[in-house]
Amino acid sequence: MLSWFSPSRPSPKAVAPLAKQAVKVEVDTDWQARLYGTWRLQPYETSNIAVGEGHIYLVDASGHLLCLDLGGKQDWMVRLDGKSARGPTLADGILYVGTDSGKLYAFSAKNGRRLWVTQLDSEVLSPITVSKEAVLAQLVNGQLVDLQRGDGKLDWTFSMNQPSLLLRTLPAPVVHGDVVYAGFADGNLVALNLSNGAELWRAAVAIPHGNNELARMVDIAANPIVDGDRIIAAAYQGNLAAYARSGGSEEWSVPMSTTLTPVLADGHLYVALADGRIAAVDPHSGVVLWRSDVLKGQYLTGITHCGTDLLVSDDAGSVYVFDPRSGHRVGQSHVSSSGIQSAPVCLGQDRFLVLSGAGTLYQLHLRPH
Numbered sequence: 001m002l003s004w005f006s007p008s009r010p011s012p013k014a015v016a017p018l019a020k021q022a023v024k025v026e027v028d029t030d031w032q033a034r035l036y037g038t039w040r041l042q043p044y045e046t047s048n049i050a051v052g053e054g055h056i057y058l059v060d061a062s063g064h065l066l067c068l069d070l071g072g073k074q075d076w077m078v079r080l081d082g083k084s085a086r087g088p089t090l091a092d093g094i095l096y097v098g099t100d101s102g103k104l105y106a107f108s109a110k111n112g113r114r115l116w117v118t119q120l121d122s123e124v125l126s127p128i129t130v131s132k133e134a135v136l137a138q139l140v141n142g143q144l145v146d147l148q149r150g151d152g153k154l155d156w157t158f159s160m161n162q163p164s165l166l167l168r169t170l171p172a173p174v175v176h177g178d179v180v181y182a183g184f185a186d187g188n189l190v191a192l193n194l195s196n197g198a199e200l201w202r203a204a205v206a207i208p209h210g211n212n213e214l215a216r217m218v219d220i221a222a223n224p225i226v227d228g229d230r231i232i233a234a235a236y237q238g239n240l241a242a243y244a245r246s247g248g249s250e251e252w253s254v255p256m257s258t259t260l261t262p263v264l265a266d267g268h269l270y271v272a273l274a275d276g277r278i279a280a281v282d283p284h285s286g287v288v289l290w291r292s293d294v295l296k297g298q299y300l301t302g303i304t305h306c307g308t309d310l311l312v313s314d315d316a317g318s319v320y321v322f323d324p325r326s327g328h329r330v331g332q333s334h335v336s337s338s339g340i341q342s343a344p345v346c347l348g349q350d351r352f353l354v355l356s357g358a359g360t361l362y363q364l365h366l367r368p369h
Contacts (some may be wrong), residue, residue, distance in 0.1 A: 015295060015318065018332060023369045025309060025321045025331035030351065030363040033058065033072030041081060048087030048127055049345045049353055049361075051310060053109045057095055058342075059084040060359060065105075067112060072361055076112040080105065084124075085169070091130035094149075094182065098124025098137050104145075106135070106152060118152035120145060126170035127223075134194065136180060138170040144182050146197060156197035161183045165213040167236060167259060171223045176245070181231050182222025189233040191248060192306075201248035206238020221259040225269075227283050232269065234258045242286065252286030260343070265305035270324060272303040272312060280327060290327035297322065302343020307350045309366060315339040319354060321366065331369070335362055 017301065035058075050057040056068040063080040065088060082101030089096045094115065100123040109164040113186035122141035134155065135147045142162040145206040146155045166185050173182040179200065187206035192199055218238045225232040227242070230251055234240045240262070241253035244251045257274040262281075264270075268289065269281040276298040280289040295312065302313040309330070310322040317339045321331035330351040336356035345353040350366040 006025060014316075015298065015320075015332070018329060022329070023331055024323070026367045026369050027319055027321065027333035027335075027364050028367055029335075030365055031072055032360050032362045033068070034357045035066060035068075035361055036074060036077065047085075047342045047355055048089070048092040049342050049355060050088045050092045051110075051345060051347065052288060052351070053093060055109065056353065056361070057088045057090060057109065058355065058361070059087045059097060063099060065095065065107065065112065067095055067109070068361070069104075073361070078107065078112045078114070081117075081317035083246065086125065086172075089128040089130055089172075096128040096130060096135055098126070098128055100124070102139070104135070104137055104152065106149075112245045116152040118147055118154065119184075120154075127172035129173045129175060129231070131175040131194065134175075136173045136175070136326045138173060138182060138184075140166070140170065142184065144180070144197075146194075157193055158182075158190070158199070158293065160186060160188065162186070162192070163208070163213070163216070165217055167219045167221050169219075169259065171221055171222045171261070173234050174224045174226060176226045176231075179197065179245070181224040181226070181233075181245075183222070183224055183233050183235070185219045187218035187220060187235050187238055189220065189224060189231070189248075190245065191231075191245070191314060203233075203241075203243050203248045203250060205233045205241050205253075206235035210321065219259070222261040225262060227251070227264055227269075230283070232262070232264075233285060234262060234271065236274060240269075240281065240286070242283065254281065254286045254288065260300060260303055263303055263305050263310070266324065268324065270305065270310055272300045276300055276314075278303070278312060278322060280324065283363065285311065292322065292327045292329070294329050301340050302354075304344040304346055304352065306344065306352050307366065311344040311346075313340040313342070313354055314343055315341070316355070317356065319344060319364065320364070331366070335364070 082099030122139040126138035210217035338358035
């Protein structure tokens with residue numbers, strides 16, 4: 001029987017405000033929109049926001065798929081069978097979303113018309129990955145499924161044994177060429193043949209240790225990242241590590257614990273650690289370039305590179321701006337007392353979206369101080 005690690009977290013200590021002379025970037029609000037539906041912030045469940053086709057798409061905690069215009073006004077809404085922990089994926093005018101009832105849907109992004117739905121064996125707790133011909137998702141029972149994009153027909157299934165205690169979040173599989181890379185709750189990164197699901201290699205990003213189930217948790221909750229000829233993966237209570245895409249030999253490994261997908265930008269890898277610290281890593285060598293402790297003790301919900309800045313959000317409701325070159329905090333703004341349950345989504349021109357725990361969507365922009 002599977003059980004979830006969903007701790008009740010104490011209220012975080014307030015982060016010290018920036019000295020006036022240290023503020024280089026201001027965070028201003030363009031607009032905010034209170035959305036229809038029920039919203040709540042759950043441990044380890046950050047909600048994805050999809051942007052494209054001139055619209056914004058997201059799913060509330062009750063299972064409503066919403067389409068908004070770029071000013072936050074609702075265009076249409078459809079009811080899903082079940083709740084979606086990770087929100088929609090948009091590809092070529094089609095929205096793909098999975099639910100905790102085991103259904104995976106495809107909808108027209110234009111009007112919300114359902115194109116197909118497939119019933120799977122277990123809850124869909126990963127973001128959906130879309131390749132040229134396939135739709136892939138990871139299920140809570142340890143399965144990775146490959147469906148046909150056109151009609152949702154199941155092509156193949158790959159299964160891994162699940163530990164008894166899990167984080168309630170799964171990573172999105174990543175497709176590069178004819179290979180699928182996927183991380184699992186037992187700490188393994190697996191490479192599979194995209195056409196038939198055959199295993200090509202596997203690597204242990206983290207090995208469980210300790211004398212109780214909590215100590216032995218090594219879930220890979222962050223999406224794998226392709227960087228040239230290497231694939232980078234990160235595990236909770238484990239390591240950040242790089243492997244050769246061909247053969248899976250380890251190139252480097254650094255002890256780091258995270259549940260959030262690191263950001264690869266401008267030749268650097270930025271990591272939001274599970275204890276609230278932020279680090280920059282050289283993806284070629286694994287050398288830590290800088291580490292910031294200013295948010296240590298905060299529960300972070302997202303990290304994003306936007307323009308020339310690094311943005312970090314937390315469940316206390318703040319957005320922090322870091323200089324990605326030095327790791328110095330150069331701006332911050334308290335957005336919502338209900339927390340932020342999405343990673344900032346960069347729209348370009350120094351503008352970005354965040355979703356509060358109460359279901360208010362904000363468009364914010366960065367302005368030089």
